[in-house]
Each structure stands twice: as structure tokens, then as C-alpha cells.
Amino acid sequence: xxxxxxxxxxxVPLPAEDVDTDQIIPARFLKATTREGFGDNLFRDWRxxxxxxxxxxxxxxxxxxxxxxxxAGKNFGCGSSREHxxxxxxxxxxxxxxxxxxxxxxxxxxxxxxxxPITVSPEILDEIFLAxxxxxxxxxxxxxxxxxxxxxxxxxxxxFDIDPYKKTCLLNGYDDLDYLLSLKDKIEQFERERGVVI
Amino acid sequence: xxxxxxxxxxxxxxxxxxxxxxxxxxxxxHFIHEVTSPQAFDGLAERGLPVFRPGQTVATADHNVxxxxxxxxxxxxxxxxxxxxxxxxxxxxxxxxxxxxxPYQGIVHVIGPELGVTQPGMTIVCGDxxxxxxxxxxxxxxxxxxxxVEQVFxxxxxxQSRPKRMRITVDxxxxxxxxxxxxxxxxxxRLTAGGGTGYFVEYAGSAIRxxxxxxxxxxxxxxxxxxxxxxxxxxxxxxxxxxxxxxxxPQGADFDAATARWKTLFxxxxxxxxxxxxxxxxxxxxxxxxxTNPGMGIKVTQSVPGAKPGExxxxxxxxxxxxxxxxxxxxxxxxxxxxxxxxxTNSRIEDLRVVARxxxxxxxxDHVTAMIVPGSQQVAAQAKEEGLAEIFQEAGFDFRExxxxxxxxxxxxxxxxxxxxxxTSNRNFEGRQGPGAxxxxxSPLTAAAAAVAGQVTDVRELMIA
Numbered sequence: 172x173x174x175x176x177x178x179x180x181x182x183v184p185l186p187a188e189d190v191d192t193d194q195i196i197p198a199r200f201l202k203a204t205t206r207e208g209f210g211d212n213l214f215r216d217w218r219x220x221x222x223x224x225x226x227x228x229x230x231x232x233x234x235x236x237x238x239x240x241x242x243a244g245k246n247f248g249c250g251s252s253r254e255h256x257x258x259x260x261x262x263x264x265x266x267x268x269x270x271x272x273x274x275x276x277x278x279x280x281x282x283x284x285x286x287x288p289i290t291v292s293p294e295i296l297d298e299i300f301l302a303x304x305x306x307x308x309x310x311x312x313x314x315x316x317x318x319x320x321x322x323x324x325x326x327x328x329x330x331f332d333i334d335p336y337k338k339t340c341l342l343n344g345y346d347d348l349d350y351l352l353s354l355k356d357k358i359e360q361f362e363r364e365r366g367v368v369i
Numbered sequence: 370x371x372x373x374x375x376x377x378x379x380x381x382x383x384x385x386x387x388x389x390x391x392x393x394x395x396x397x398x399h400f401i402h403e404v405t406s407p408q409a410f411d412g413l414a415e416r417g418l419p420v421f422r423p424g425q426t427v428a429t430a431d432h433n434v435x436x437x438x439x440x441x442x443x444x445x446x447x448x449x450x451x452x453x454x455x456x457x458x459x460x461x462x463x464x465x466x467x468x469x470x471x472p473y474q475g476i477v478h479v480i481g482p483e484l485g486v487t488q489p490g491m492t493i494v495c496g497d498x499x500x501x502x503x504x505x506x507x508x509x510x511x512x513x514x515x516x517x518v519e520q521v522f523x524x525x526x527x528x529q530s531r532p533k534r535m536r537i538t539v540d541x542x543x544x545x546x547x548x549x550x551x552x553x554x555x556x557x558x559r560l561t562a563g564g565g566t567g568y569f570v571e572y573a574g575s576a577i578r579x580x581x582x583x584x585x586x587x588x589x590x591x592x593x594x595x596x597x598x599x600x601x602x603x604x605x606x607x608x609x610x611x612x613x614x615x616x617x618x619p620q621g622a623d624f625d626a627a628t629a630r631w632k633t634l635f636x637x638x639x640x641x642x643x644x645x646x647x648x649x650x651x652x653x654x655x656x657x658x659x660x661t662n663p664g665m666g667i668k669v670t671q672s673v674p675g676a677k678p679g680e681x682x683x684x685x686x687x688x689x690x691x692x693x694x695x696x697x698x699x700x701x702x703x704x705x706x707x708x709x710x711x712x713x714t715n716s717r718i719e720d721l722r723v724v725a726r727x728x729x730x731x732x733x734x735d736h737v738t739a740m741i742v743p744g745s746q747q748v749a750a751q752a753k754e755e756g757l758a759e760i761f762q763e764a765g766f767d768f769r770e771x772x773x774x775x776x777x778x779x780x781x782x783x784x785x786x787x788x789x790x791x792x793t794s795n796r797n798f799e800g801r802q803g804p805g806a807x808x809x810x811x812s813p814l815t816a817a818a819a820a821v822a823g824q825v826t827d828v829r830e831l832m833i834a
Contacts, residue, residue, distance in 0.1 A: 188684045189562050189662050193798040198779040202433070202447035204407035204454055216800050221786070244681060246563035249596055249662070250798060251777075252498040253405065254514035272566055275532070275598050276498060280514035334530060335389030347516070348412075351524040354385060354393060358526055361384045361395055 172285045175341040178266055178313040181238035184303045185230055190243055191250035192277060196259040198251075209255050210262030231263075235307045239266040242299050246270075247288075248277025257284045267313050269320070271296045282337050283347060287313065289320055289331045298322065315342060371637025373534050374603050375569050378509045378634070382492045384526055394529045397491040399426040399521045400477045401464075403433055403455040404779070405496030409519035410458040420462045422525045427486055428459050428466040431476045435781050436742050436769035439469055448780060462522075473616075475745020475771045478502040478713040482586065483747055485615025489604040489631040494521060499713045499795065501592040504601035505585035506608055507634045509569070511599040532598045533567055533643040536636070538574035541650035546829040548723065549584035550715060550793065550812035552576065553591040554656035554666045556648065562664035565597030568644065571636060572602050576650035582611040583719035590714045591795050594663035603635040655828055658797045658810040659700055660688035665797070669815060669827045672699050691799055692807050693787075700825050703809075707790035708739040708820035709802070710813050711769075712776040715793035716744030718751050720813045725757040727817050727832070733765040734823030740767040740782070742774040766820070778803040791819040 200212040218229050225232040241260065247270040248256060257280040260268065266286060271293045273281075281288045291299070302309060302322055309323030315338065320329045339345065351358075372380070384393040406428075413420070420426060433448035443449035452469065459466040467473040473480055478499050481487040487503045493510035494500060496518045503510035517527055537556060557564075570592050577585070585602050592600030609628050612618045619627040654668040665688060667674065675696040676685035689695065694703075710716070710724055721743065733739045741761050743749040749771055752758050761768045775782040776794040778801060784790040786805030793816050794801075797808035809825060818828035 186681070186683065187687070188681045189664075191662065191796075191798045193777075193796070193801050197800055197804075198432075198777045201404050201779065202451050204451060205411070206408050216804055221804060244684065246566065246596065249562055250498065250593075250796060252496060252500075252512035252514055254408075254496075254516060257514070272563065274563070274596055275566060276512055276514065276593075280516070283514060283516040334391055336387050336391055336528070337389075347528045348416075348520050348523060350387075351393065351520055351526050351528065354526070355524065357385050357393075358395070358524055365381075365395075 172283070172344045172346055174344040175266070175285055175287060175315055177315070178239050179310050180240050181308050182240035182242050182269070182299070182303055182311050183230055183236045183238055184300050185241060185243045186300055188244035189246045189249055192248055192253050192256040193250055195248070195256040196253065201253060201255050206258050208262065209259035210264070213259040213263045239264060240269060240311055240313070241265045241267070242269045242296070242303065244270065245272050245293070247273050249274040252276045254280040254284070257281045257286050261286050269296070269299060282341065285341060285344070287315060287341060289313070291320070291329055291331065295329050370641065371639040373640040373642060374507065374571055374601060374634055374636045375509065375534050378490055378492065379531060381490070387528060391528050391530045393526050394492060396494050396521050396525055396527060397425065398486060398493045400481055400493070400495035400500070401426060401428045401518065402477050402497065403430050403451045405515050406458065406518055407451065407454050408515045409522055410462065412519040413462070413522055418523050420464060420522045423463045425525060426464050426522070427481065428455060428464050429474055429477050429480055430455055430468045432773045432777065432779050434469055434772040436772045436774050439770045445781065472746050475748065476713045476716060476773055478590065479716060479744030479748065482506065482582070483615070483745060485612055485618035488612065488618065488627070489608060490634050494527065498593045499590050501597070501599040502586050502590040502713055504589040504592065504599050505582060507601055507604035507631070509599060509601065512593065532569040535565065535568040535570045535597070535644040535646070536642040537570055537572050537646045537648070539572070539576040539648045539650050540574040541576055543576055543579070543650045543653065546655055546814060546832055547653050548812040548814055549580055549587045551653055551656045553588045554658065554663070554810060555653045557591065557595045557663050558656065558666035559648070560595045560646070560664070562594065562662040563596045564664070565592065565595035568597050570597045570600040572600055577602060578605065581719055582607060583717040586717065587714055591663065594795060604631050655812060655815045657700055657815060657825060659692060659694055660685070661691055661797055661799050663795065663797060663810060666810070667700065669701055669825065672697055701827055703789065703825040705789040705791050705809070705819055705824055706737060707784050707788060708733070708737055708816050709742070709775040709790055709792040709794065710740070710816050711742030711744070711774050712794035713744065713773070714795045715813050716742060716748065718748050720793070721748065721752050721757050722755070724813045724817045725760040727814055728764040728766070729760050731764055731821050733820040737820050737823050738767070739765060739820040740769055740775070742769045743771050745771050775802050777801060778806070784808070791816045791825065
């Protein structure tokens, strides 16, 4: 996993709520056996007509909106556990997703792939959508070290929560697997004590 | 203070706490399928790691498999490649595979329980959100991403933060024509598609206790559809009877010893839940969905509603537009083109029996294509043995071979653009059953009734007739 760096970027607004991972990456694109290239089909059926032409009214096809940050309505990433959703968002270029809450599995998958999910209150989320609407190019700053999201214009700094261990992983590019492998002795001891039949 | 069932199982599986609050959780059973495992196997190969405990992993091919002519090579190239990749990886890493052609092949969440691999008190994971199904046996079972599949391969452990606990109690007697699918669709319609986020649910109450294992699996299966990490039900005599004599269940004296242990798996009376909901079984009627997430459900006797306070009117409006419905119109009477009975939610032998009992002597409407896809080879064989397959055929239903089928638009079974499908699966998301497909989720009975009537209908009217 790549290290998470401080971000200063404009944001893409997607106010839809309950965006499920079937929208983020439809099942018919899950047949690849590698992690790369899913960005091409990110939001495939919202982004393209069936003949492959772009849908003009979809936000990712609007040249006014761009950036490393996706701002979405509540319950983003619900549904299927497909990690391909996190891969697709990252591959497309997003490094941060902001919402008022995330589906649990998606949140875990995002964190395991260097994609930072930032949870803000519904009021702040509305404020962010308004800020983007009034000036689509305005830049937000994300400081993971200090756990703050700075809004444009007002300069308001919003604090966000993140598990301290996951924060360390993101900042240093560590995987959970490295950590788990370092506990091999403890795991074997647990198995012996519990009488796990191997 | 007493402990919840969830905490009893969780605590027994904590290998080590992690500074900051997460915990290292030991995983007893790991199910895998062809879609979410290839990148995990590649990760192991890159690091030169073996599968740490191959005996605790069971593999099957389900998402990509065709439901016709399974003896022939898979026609679709990418699907075939993914299934072949699973076979190759299982051979390379020494894992048990119940692949195409094997008498145990089937949907991963159907075969685990029917083989007795799933047992009370276990922690179970799979790279599939409907792993929550296994909670019906009193397990902590949940879906994971591919990075985590790799972690379980390599260490049989996961890093997890402990969710909050919720209890949903349904008391009372279910009305005729109401199945467990209606219970869970009702619950999700009340809690919304995000209402369980951050929680692990325990289902309790006399209505839940009265259910068979198959019916309990349907409920736990859809826990994820309200955002819950998983859902479980305390094991009881129904559970023990189901497990007795199954292929991987403990046998003889070991079974008795296991049962004694399993009997300790319940929430203590003074256990405290972070959130509690109570519902009356008598208030539940046959349910259908009208929108594009499983929380958008109503009783089949109701009209399509408008956006509720707190619901985003734009998102709600978009869902109705996609479905071709208008607020205020009756859902009953809506003409449909397809019926799909199957998926990890409703493809077990009991589901098929209920449908067969209803269909006997009836026939589907001419304009409806109707298919029944059994959850496993064992279910298929039993359905044939019991004469159910014949009843399905006489009713004009296509009885297929086992797989995930039209649940997810990944294999050959898809619903065409703009057409309606009354489906016993678990997700009515946009495009879930194929680009532009319109899904109406329902119980196996309501789905069968829709096939016969050619429209969304209250099954109870056809049951009396």
C-alpha cells in the first residue's frame, strides 16, 4: 500500500444516498483476476450509456468537477463486500471519500487500500456540498496526521475520527498482513490453548 | 453483568488486542469462491506464503457458473478463466474445492450449512457480504474484502473493531402466507438500508424461535441489507437436529459433547444491548420492494409511498423513476415479465418445497419467464427425488442447475433492460440483475404467486382459491 500523503484538492459532489458497491463497480466487471484497471468502469452504468457514450448529466462527466476527493450522501458503499469498489475509486484517482456514514465492509476495504474514508456530521456534509456548489474549483485540505479536513472559503477545520492503528498504517503504507504475520507465535499459542484441531 | 451471545463468541476468539482498540480475531472457518479470491492467492504467491491452515478453508464455484449444461465448458471466456483460476489455486495451495461437477458444489452459503461445516460458536468469514447467513447457527459470520481473504489465508486471523450490539425481537405468531423472507424485508423496511450500520444483530423472540434452520438462514442472510456487520440466532434444538448426521458435523459421542457446549451459547438475561427493537409478528404481511435498495419495502397490500421525512427526495425520486413506479399507485397488479426463485437467500430445499406445494396444479402466466435455481447439487438432487422438479416443470418453470444465477448479473442469467423481475434474491439495486433490470424482492411464495398471476399479487388470495 502506498503512503497516504497530505491532500489539497477540489472535490467531486455525489449527493446520492445509499450508493451501493454494485453502482461503484457492477458485478459483470468483477471477472478480472488482478487489482488494476477497475477505474475505467467506476460507476459504469451511471457514467456511460449502454452504447458506451458518456452520460452528460453524470458528475464524473462534467469537466467542472474534478479532484482527489469524492463527497457522497450517507451510507456510501453499502451492499456487496467487493473490494473492487475501493480499487475502482483509487484507480480512478480518488484518495479520500467524505460522507456522513459509510457501510462497514466498504470502510474497511478503503482503509486497506490507502483510500481514506472521512465521516462528518450530516450538517457538515451539507456545508461541504454547498461549498462545492458555490465554487467547484475550491480546494479542501486533508491532514491525516492531525485528523482534520479544512473547508474552502470559510477555512473551517473539521476534525475526524480514525482508529489510531489504521492511521499509522495509512501514513506509513503498512498492511494488516504485515502486522498479523508478526503475531504468528501468538496465533499458534492461541490455537494450542484452545485445542484447535489442525 | 451478563454477556450477549455475540460477546461470548467474540471474546473466545480474541488472540490479542491491538493498541488503539482493534482486536486480532481468530477465524474458525473460511469459505472462498472464484470472484474474490484470485488477487488474494496472488498476494500469497508474491510473498511466498502458504495457506496457514488449509483444513479450515472450503472452496466452491458459484457466482460465474452457468445454470444450464454444467457438464460443458463455461462458454463465457472470462467466467471460465476465473473458475479455472480457482481450481488451479486450490490445487496449488492444497485447499478442498467443491467445484463444478462435484456433488457438493453450490452457492457457498448453502453448502457450508448443509455439509455441517458451519457450526454454533464459530467465527466464519468469506469474501462475500452474505456470509451473515451462517449466523443462523449462532456464529459470528461476516463478509470481508479480498485483502482480508489474503490475511485469513496467511494467518487464520483478521484485525477487527468490535461492533455494537443490537437485538431485534419478533414475538407472536406469523400469519398464513407470511415467510421468514417477509420478516426480514419488514425489519429492513423499518430500520432502512443503513439502520444496522456499526452493529451486529441478534434475532430473538418466539416468532424467530418457531422458524426452521432454512428460514433462519434467510433472515440472517439479509442482515447486511440494513448495513449490519452480521446477524445471529442462538442455537437451540432446531439447530442441533439440523446438524446431526451431516457430513462434517461431529459424530457420535463427539456430537453429544458439542451439543452440550453449544447449549451454553445464548445471551445472558441481564446482557445489555446498545440498541433494541421489538416487532409483533402479527403486523407482518407478505412484503415486496418498490425501490432500489432493500429498505424500500412495503406490504403487498400497500401503495407505493412518497419520500419519508429524512429521506433524500432526489435519491428517492431517482429510485422510483428507475423502477417505473409512481407514489400512490398500487404495487399489487403491476405486470411483471420474470420470476427468479433462487440465490443464497431462498434456494434451499424448504424454499423449493413451499413453492412446489403452492404451484401444484397451477401454471405460470404465458408472458412470464420463471426459473427456479436450486442452491446446491444436493438441493437439486433432493428436489428431484421428492418430485418437486416435476411440479416445477408442469407449472411452466425452468428448473436449473445450482449457482448464484440471476441474483447478480454476473453469469449468463440476466434480466433484460427495463423489465420487471419478482425475485427471491437479496438486492434490488439498480442493474443488480443486469443493466436496467427492475427487481422486486419478495418471498418464494409471493414470487411464485406473481408467476401464476403474471403480476405482483397477494399470495394469500391465490392460497384461498
